[in-house]
Amino acid sequence: MTTDTERDRAGTKRIISVLRHDLPASLVVFLVAVPLSLGIAVTSGAPLVAGLVAAVVGGVIGGAAGGSAVQVSGPAAGLALVVADLVQRYGWRATCAITLMAGALQIALGVLKVARAALAVSPAVIHGMLAGVGVVIALAQLHVVLGGRPQRSAVENLLELPQQIMNNHSHAVAVGVLTIAVLVLWPRLPRLNSVPGPLAALLIAALTAGSLGWDITHADLAEGFGRWATPLLPEGDWHGVAAAVLLVALLAGVESLLCSVAADRMHDGPRADLDRELVGQGVTNMVSGALGGLPVAGVIVRTTTNVRAGARSRWSTMMHGGWVLLFMVGFSWTVTLIPMEALAALLVFIGVRMVNLGTLRGLHGHGELPVYVLTMGSVVVIGLAEGVLVGLGLAALSALRRLTRxxxxxxxxxxxxxxxxxxxxxxxxxxxxxxxxxxxxxxxxxxxxxxxxxxxxxxxxxxxxxxxxxxxxxxxxxxxxxxxxxxxxxxxxGTRLSAVRSLPRPPERWWLPRAYRRGGRRTGGALPAAGDAPVTDRSRRNAVPDLLAGTADFHRSTAPLVRPFLTRMATAQDPSHLFITCADSRLVPNLITASGPGDLFTVRNIGNLVPRHGTAPPDDSVLAAIEYATTVLAVRSITVCGHSGCGAMAALLSAGERTEGMPGLRRWLRHGDRTLARYLLADEVPGEPGDDGALNRLCRANVAQQLDNLRTHPAVAALEDAGRLELVGLYFDIGAAQVHVLEPDGFTPVAAGR
The missing domain is CATH 3.30.750.24 (STAS domain)
Structure with missing residues (x-):
């Protein structure tokens, strides 16, 4: 009884979620899908109804059979050039048969579980291919917008473009320019964003052209379902047909899988099953080809729209296909009101958007921009298949070069x-x-x-x-x-070598606080977010076990790396710096100076204080370190490093309130009296780039004062005067993780490229 009740509650919750989230999202995707499907059919050279058929099948069948919860499938602009070439070469009905066979091949690949292998294709090649397709589509359809006809190739379209621009100023141009203007400006009108830009552009263009009586070409869907075509086996060279089937299957499959991976980054729901997605795409293409539709693939524009509209499950995708079917049955006559020039302008806009500048920046950062540019250029100048092969070849050479670097x-x-x-x-x-x-x-x-x-x-x-x-x-x-x-x-x-050996695994982000590493807040390798507080309670409770675990980590992963040079320096040290800094746990000298064993001779105390020469009672600890560093080790520099938010300086400012019950600390902080006096003079506080509080100004003044205290020691002063010793002041801003150096005119940040 309880199980049935819980099941009923879960079912009711799912229904409410579908009605609340997926139903509204499906309507938004439907409004985007109709104009895009019509436009892609136009540039593919297929009947307009074929684009709608593919949208219906991609929504209903692709949503039900696919492996992604939010991905929306339909006719894709990236396949438009392939389809256009197939239509010219074999005819539309044979193209439907090629789509059907490509779907069968996708099913076979999905059953063999090779979907993950498709992700090995360099994204630079995929993005370059899509950008090249976008350029070709934009150049061809721009001629239609200008009242002319597309040429046979992208190069010819580019050469003919100046002539078209100068000689065509008809109503067709006005419709095209109006459509593009609406597409560009619509996202900047937030109150109207509930209506998708493509739909708004076509509606405004159609209403304007109709009300002003412009002489334009209208879309032809008058025959409706009568224009559907059944597949027909292609005639001709079967090698070419097989290559076409392979090309459609691979391009549609890879684009769908990459879209699925991208969709997973957009939502928090179930992750995509890529093998199921590939099988689902195969089933969808078989049905679409059998019903006379365009090839289908996962489409990033519709998928993004679906997620942003609030979709939670595959019901949104399936319902959007149902809305497209309802539109075909009851409202297909409205398509005849759409100016063809407006559809062409929509395709120009889509083509330009396929050249994604954000992708360019990412590829440039990884050194893959040449692959992208060469693939795009080859697609535009040579052809789609040839351009992809050129891009794959260059990507392979680039990978080989990196592997052998x-x-x-x-x-x-x-x-x-x-x-x-x-x-x-x-x-x-x-x-x-x-x-x-x-x-x-x-x-x-x-x-x-x-x-x-x-x-x-x-x-x-x-x-x-x-x-x-x-x-x-x-x-x-x-x-x-x-x-x-x-x-x-x-x-x-003469020992036989294995094929490839891997380097010993480095310590697991050793520089992170222990609370953020294994067993603490760290999950899945994520770094702590800004403002996160460390898990101090656990750290204190398990202090000794954590320390020993860290020692075990050192023995396992770090010791093998440092043992060779530690062995050489085991009998003697030769540091070049004496580094005097605060005992604060947040300040790690080797971390902020990128130094290793043997580099720094370090003194740490409360407040990074240096007692002046002759102070009574004397402090032999710091004095002994200075004497040993300058006399025995012959260091070449002494650095005093303070930091922001220093507790010792806060105690000085509190006039003794923060040292109650700590007589040793109270006596030690008397060495900071001159720092406090220096701060109170105000005009001697070095380097104040903006008012960041009295405490941090005192911390910077303390660094300068401790350098002066160092110079009261005769041996230090003599070495500095002789040019054999350099005194350096550093200030570490903990919150900004920024080191500042004391210059003659104050503290300045140390540049990354210094």
């Missing part, structure tokens, strides 16, 4: 030894670059050769091996240090 650097150290670093995948492709760099090493030089490789082939090994023998023959020495896997040593021993 090697970095080689060589330079002389102050002691005369040469340091050579080779990193990456060392193959025969990188041998010329390797040898060019190694030739810079003078004969007889002592060389430290650091190999940080994840692969080395025989050609690269032999080149490196023979160079080493030749260099040692001239009196030089070569010490090889392999940071990770021993590729060189294994090859020298």
């Amino acid at each position: 090697v970095s080689v650097h060589a330079g002389a150290e102050p002691d005369g030894r040469w340091h050579v670093v080779v990193a990456g995948s060392m193959t025969f492709v990188g041998v010329p670059r390797l040898m060019e760099t190694l030739r810079r090493v003078p004969p007889g030089a002592a060389v430290d050769l650091e190999l940080n490789l994840d692969f080395i082939d025989n050609a690269a090994f032999e080149a490196l091996y023979h160079w080493r023998l030749e260099h040692e023959r001239t009196g030089g020495t070569v010490v090889i240090d392999e940071v990770h896997d021993e590729w060189y040593a294994s090859a020298a021993r």
Whole structure:
């Protein structure tokens, strides 16, 4: 009884959700789908009714059988050029048969579960193909907008365009310009956004042309269902037919799968089943081809509209197909009122929008812009299939280049030894670059050769091996240090190498606070959002176990990486800096200076204070560190680093209120009295880029004062006067994660490219 009641409640909840969210969304998608389907039918050279048939089948069948909850399928602009070519070559009925066979191939691929393999196609090729198709569509339909006829190719359309612009100023041009103007301006009218832009543009163009009596061409759907065509087996070379089936199946399938992946990023509902989606697309294309419709694919414009309209399930997609069917049965006569020039203008707008500038920025950041540009240009100049093949070839070459990328650097150290670093995948492709760099090493030089490789082939090994023998023959020495896997040593021993070895796994975001790592707030690898507070209660409760777990992580993943150079420095240290900073847990010296073991000789105390020379009672801890650093270690610089929100400085400002019950802290903070006096003078507070509060101004004043305190020590002053020691002031803004350096005119942020 309870189970039945819960099931009834769940069913009622689903019905309410469908009525509240999916029903309104389906109406919005329907209003977008009708004009787009008609426009794509026009540019494909197919009957107008074929676009509506594909929209109905894509909605009802694609929504029910597909693997995505919110994706909307229908005739896609990316397939328009392929369909137009097939219609010219084989005729419309044969094109329907090719669509049907392509659907069967998609079903077979989905059953074989190869959908994920389609995602291996470079997005740069897909986006470049779609952009090229958009350019071709826009150039062809622009001639219709201008009252002319499209030429045979995109290049001819481009060459003829100036002539068309100068000689055609008819009513057709006015309708086209009006349609594009509405499409551009409509999204900027927020109160009218409930009506989709494409529908509004066609309605306004039709009403304006009708009321003014303009001489235009109207869409022809007068024969309605009588124009439906059944599939007919294509005649001619079966090799060409098979290639056409493969092309339609792959292009429609890949576009649908990429659309599904994009749709998953737009909503929080169930994730897409890509194999089911591919099977569903196959079933949809078989039905669409059998009923005389265009090829179907997942369409990002309609899918985005569906999600933004509030769709929660596949019912929205299915109902939108039902609305299109209702329109075909009862209101198809309204299509005859639409000016063909308005449909052409809509296609021009769609074509231009297919060249997505946001995509360009993303591809440029990943170095894939040449693949995109070459694919787009090849589609426009040569053809769709040829352009895709060119793009795939360039993408493959680009991937091969990245996989075989090697970095080689060589330079002389102050002691005369040469340091050579080779990193990456060392193959025969990188041998010329390797040898060019190694030739810079003078004969007889002592060389430290650091190999940080994840692969080395025989050609690269032999080149490196023979160079080493030749260099040692001239009196030089070569010490090889392999940071990770021993590729060189294994090859020298004749040990068989595995195909590819991976580098040891690095520590799991070691720089994150422990509360944000494994077992804390961190889930799924997500970084903490701005404003998130760390889980301090858990951290305190499990302090010792967490510390030991971190030590185990170090032994497992970090120790193998640092052991080679820690072994060399195990008996002596040679730091170049004495780094005096606050004991605050949020300030990590090695993190903000990108330094490693052996770089910093560090002193940490409350408030990064340096007692002045001769202070009574003396503080031997800081003095001992200064003496050892300058006398024994001969450091070349001393840095005092303060930070924002320092608790010690807050205690100074509180006039002793915050040190109640802590006599040791009270005595220690007397070394900050001069800092407080400096702050109260106001005119000596260095570098105030805007008023950020009394506390942080005091923190910056404290850095300058501690440098002055350092200069009261005779040994420090003498070394600085002799030019053998440099004093540096740093200030770390914790909230902004920004380091500032003390210059003569105040604190300035350290630039990223410094």
